[in-house]
Structure formats: C-alpha cells, structure tokens
Amino acid sequence: MIKIENVTKNYESGKVRINALDNVSVEIERGEFVVLNGPSGSGKTTLLNIIGLLTRVTSGRLWMENQEVSHYPDHFLSALRREKTGFIFQQFNLLPGYTTWENVSLPLLPMGMSEKTRRTMAMKLLEELNLETRADFMANELSGGEQQRVAIARALINDPEIILADEPLSNIDTGHVTIVADILAELKRRGKTIITSFHHSQAQVDKLVDKTFRFDSGRVL
Amino acid sequence: MILNSYIITYLVCSSLSLFIGLAVAFNGFRIWRKWDITSHADAQYRLEKEVYLIITIVSLGFFLRILMVPLWFWSLYSMIISIPGAMCLVGVHNVNAPYSYVASALKLILPALYAYWLILNLLDRKVATQPFMKQKLMFLPPLGILIVIETILDISFFFSTPPRQVSCCTSLFDIPREGVVQIVTEATWIWVVLFYVLAFFVVGEIIYFLFFQKRSTSPGKERWFGNKSAMFMQTLVIIVLFVVYILALHTKISPLFLGLPFHHCIFCLGQEVWDALLSFSMIFIGLCLFVVYFWVISSSKYREVNPLLSEKMVRLLKWSGCMLAGGLIIMSIHLLLVI
Numbered sequence A: 001m002i003k004i005e006n007v008t009k010n011y012e013s014g015k016v017r018i019n020a021l022d023n024v025s026v027e028i029e030r031g032e033f034v035v036l037n038g039p040s041g042s043g044k045t046t047l048l049n050i051i052g053l054l055t056r057v058t059s060g061r062l063w064m065e066n067q068e069v070s071h072y073p074d075h076f077l078s079a080l081r082r083e084k085t086g087f088i089f090q091q092f093n094l095l096p097g098y099t100t101w102e103n104v105s106l107p108l109l110p111m112g113m114s115e116k117t118r119r120t121m122a123m124k125l126l127e128e129l130n131l132e133t134r135a136d137f138m139a140n141e142l143s144g145g146e147q148q149r150v151a152i153a154r155a156l157i158n159d160p161e162i163i164l165a166d167e168p169l170s171n172i173d174t175g176h177v178t179i180v181a182d183i184l185a186e187l188k189r190r191g192k193t194i195i196t197s198f199h200h201s202q203a204q205v206d207k208l209v210d211k212t213f214r215f216d217s218g219r220v221l
Numbered sequence B: 001m002i003l004n005s006y007i008i009t010y011l012v013c014s015s016l017s018l019f020i021g022l023a024v025a026f027n028g029f030r031i032w033r034k035w036d037i038t039s040h041a042d043a044q045y046r047l048e049k050e051v052y053l054i055i056t057i058v059s060l061g062f063f064l065r066i067l068m069v070p071l072w073f074w075s076l077y078s079m080i081i082s083i084p085g086a087m088c089l090v091g092v093h094n095v096n097a098p099y100s101y102v103a104s105a106l107k108l109i110l111p112a113l114y115a116y117w118l119i120l121n122l123l124d125r126k127v128a129t130q131p132f133m134k135q136k137l138m139f140l141p142p143l144g145i146l147i148v149i150e151t152i153l154d155i156s157f158f159f160s161t162p163p164r165q166v167s168c169c170t171s172l173f174d175i176p177r178e179g180v181v182q183i184v185t186e187a188t189w190i191w192v193v194l195f196y197v198l199a200f201f202v203v204g205e206i207i208y209f210l211f212f213q214k215r216s217t218s219p220g221k222e223r224w225f226g227n228k229s230a231m232f233m234q235t236l237v238i239i240v241l242f243v244v245y246i247l248a249l250h251t252k253i254s255p256l257f258l259g260l261p262f263h264h265c266i267f268c269l270g271q272e273v274w275d276a277l278l279s280f281s282m283i284f285i286g287l288c289l290f291v292v293y294f295w296v297i298s299s300s301k302y303r304e305v306n307p308l309l310s311e312k313m314v315r316l317l318k319w320s321g322c323m324l325a326g327g328l329i330i331m332s333i334h335l336l337l338v339i
C-alpha cells in the first residue's frame, strides 16, 4: 500500500548539508502496525513526514496505493493528505490561540461542516481521551500530556486510513499510555494502517506491532 | 486629450492590466525555461509555488479585463459630446481609425484569451502530471505582447487630437456611396441568411462534438485529439462566422432593430437595443468557448489525459452550446417580431 523506493532526503541549510535519509526502501501493507525506532536524529521523523506527504524526497520514489506520488504537485498532495492521513506531531503543533475542541476539529474545516457538527465530532473524541472537561480551554493552557492527546484527537477526527504518530507516548504518564495504547489497538482492529516512531520499545504496544524498522544515521538496519 | 472619471478609471485599470500582463509574461517565460516536472530539486518546488502565484495573478487579470470591457466603451461613449461631429461610437472611433477599431477588438479578444488560459489551467490542475504546464506558461509572453500593443493603441487613441470634424455613422453608412445600387445590395438578406446557415452548422458541430466527447473515453474513439489542422479549420470557421455576423448586423439587423431603414450602425444598435447587446455577448461567449474546446483538445498532451478531463470538456461544450443557442434564440425572436 505504501512503498518507499531508494528514498534519500537531504536538508540544506547554508553550506551544511544533512543527509537525513540515505537510500531507504520500505514497504508497508494496508492495516499494518509499523514502528520506526532508533536514536535521536536517525531520520524517523523525516520518514514520517515523507509518508505523511508533508515534505518531498530528494531522490527516490514514493508510492501510495499504486500511485506514484513523488512528483505530485502541491494541490494534489494536500488533497491526499487531507483525505488519507492523520498526523500526530512530535511537537504537537497545536494552534495556541484556539480552544481544544477547535484545534481538534481543524481538519474538518475544508469540508464545510457546520460548527455544531464539528463540535459534536470533536467532543466525542475528546471524551474517549478523557479530555471533555478541557474542551473550551485554550490549547496553550494545557499540560504537555494533554496537548499530546489533543494532537491525537485532531489526527483521528477525519477518520484517516493512515495514521502517522511521531513519538505518541513520550510525553504522557503511564496511566495515559494505556489510554493511547488502547486507542492504537482499536484503530488497528478497525483496519487502519499505523506508522509510529518510538525511541524505546513500548511494552504496551509491543503485541500490536507487525513490523519494526530500526534506523541509524538515516539508514534502515 | 479628454479626461473624465470614466477615462481616468479606465486608464488606471489599463495600467494595472499592463503591469499584470508584463509580470506574468516575464515570469511565465522564466519558469517555462526551468520547468522540469521530474526534478526533485528545491528550485523546482520554488517554481511550483511561483506558478500558484501566477495563477492568482492571471485570475485577477481576467476579472480586470472583464471590468475593462464596459469601462472602455463607457469611456468612448463619454467622449461623444467633446468630439465635433460624433453622434455615436463610430464618430469616436474615427478620431484615429483604424487603430481605434483594433483597440476595441482587443478589448473583446483579451478577456477571451485570459479565459482560455484559466480553463486550460483548471484542466491542468485536475491531472497530477500537470500536462499543460509548459503550454500554459508559454502562452503568457504572447499575451503580454498583445497587452503592450493594446496599451500603445489606447494611448495613441486618447492622446490623438480629434480632427475638426469627424464623420459619424449617418454620413458613413446611411448615405449610399454608389447611389441606389448600394441601398439595394445593403438591403439584401444574404448576410443574415449566411449567418444563420453557418450558425446552425456550428450548433450542429457542438452537438456532434458533445456526443463525440461523451463517447471518447472508450478506446479508439479519439480521432479528433491532437489534431492541429482541425483546430485551425475550426478557428477559421468561427472567425468567418463572426465576420459574417458583423456583416449581418450591419446590413440588415441594425436597420430592422433600430426601426430606421437606412441606419446601419452597430454601435447605435448596441447602445439602444439591450437585447441585441445581450445576444451579441452570448453568441460571442459561445463561440469563444467552442474555440477554447478545440484549442484544448488539439494539444499533443490531451489524448492521454482525456479520460480524466472528459467530463469537464463535456461541460465546456454544453456551456458553449447553451450560450450560442441562447444568443441565437434571443436574436431570432426579436427578428421575427420586427419583420
């Protein structure tokens, strides 16, 4: 379903050139639970960004459902991204001036739903994540762990087929790890493709994992 | 030089249109030279972003050009009182004919060309490979040149000193130059008849292509695609039809609609008979859309993307047909009422 073929990604800032991914080839089937792990700076986030169509490859090809998308123009990528993927960012990337529920319902905005429908949908997810009492708080008034869960809710609101989660467990306490792990298990049961990165292996999710790719300095080991 | 609020507004819009035309011409050409869809280089992504900007600017330019059509003619109209001898737009045009007529023609041609660009762009954006990108970009420099020519004509028009006395429609058209013979020839129905024959032919074509386009997604049914000579022929047919239309308006329809047997002025017609103006606009838009259809399908890239775009092309033809037929119906009803 997702095929990555000889993908290299370089970042250039001034004279420094960083080889974030070096000739990586990976295949992921529909419904698989895939874990990327490896040390800090090894390229996990970069690969998630490429699969999530947030950044483009320097060379190589990316296939999604038999379409080669590496050369797609921006307006195609955004449409695909909106339709197919939900992204939980390592840094959450919530909008600070908006309330929790507004942040969660953000991906629904381009679909032209009424505010009432959007709020109802957001509240349903927030309840599952024990956040219903925080619905009208500003995003910047939330604790790190709460923000993490809001970011999860936002990624799931448009019911995407592919869920990309960058370190979804790293900022939350053990009690909430169980909640998030349960959500991931439920998503897998519903046939979603889940690609996630962990620094360390996580006992609560180990039993869900179909494939693990270990990264080191931009290469898959 | 005469200045009033219409002319000043027009000149402001015209400067803006010139600026837009030049900006998209230069940048279009620059991007065209570097465009390489297979490249992953950051430079290519920057070009893509610039194309989005160009699309926005061209859309703006299109609306500006639409606005400039009535503005231009209002400006001319507002000059009638200041030009000795002028009674309608013919007199105003005669201040520096024939250039003024070219300037007026460009007022109609330019928005049509913009519309072609935007339609091509709309289709291009529906396909991931952006098959018309190069064609789209390369269309911008000639468009820019046309706008420069138009601006020069406009300026020479506004700055030319009117002759002491211009001749206007009555002296030009109504008094027969060759005596009675002229009246007889001008009184013939030949151009009107020819116009209807050609117009029905084109309506028939539109219907034919509507069915052709609907079936074109099955293999082997693509013979019109990529055909450049068909495109030239069609464009020619439409131009001929348009010229015949002008002659028909001049020789017969104007006098009939205006109720003055010897008054052949098309500008007076447009000024005084609103439904004639409406039908003229609809027929013009309908014909332009049909030409756009041919310009698009004659592209060498079109054949391979037809399955993705066919639905849009059918819609384009429907619009073309409705506009043309609507214009014809309005004109015919009026014609039947006066004869």
Ligand SMILES: Nc1ncnc2c1ncn2[C@@H]1O[C@H](COP(=O)(O)OP(=O)(O)OP(=O)(O)O)[C@@H](O)[C@H]1O
Pocket: A011, A012, A013, A018, A019, A020, A038, A039, A040, A041, A042, A043, A044, A045, A046, A047, A090, A199
């Ligand atoms: N936008 C960017 N511009 C420049 N360099 C970048 C950019 N994003 C990532 N990098 C570099 O690419 C390399 C890989 O980064 P990446 O974020 O993929 O690592 P990671 O495996 O997610 O690390 P962590 O576990 O710390 O999140 C790093 O050296 C990083 O500095």
Ligand SMILES: [Mg+2]
Pocket: A044, A045, A046, A090, A166
């Ligand atoms: Mg990371």
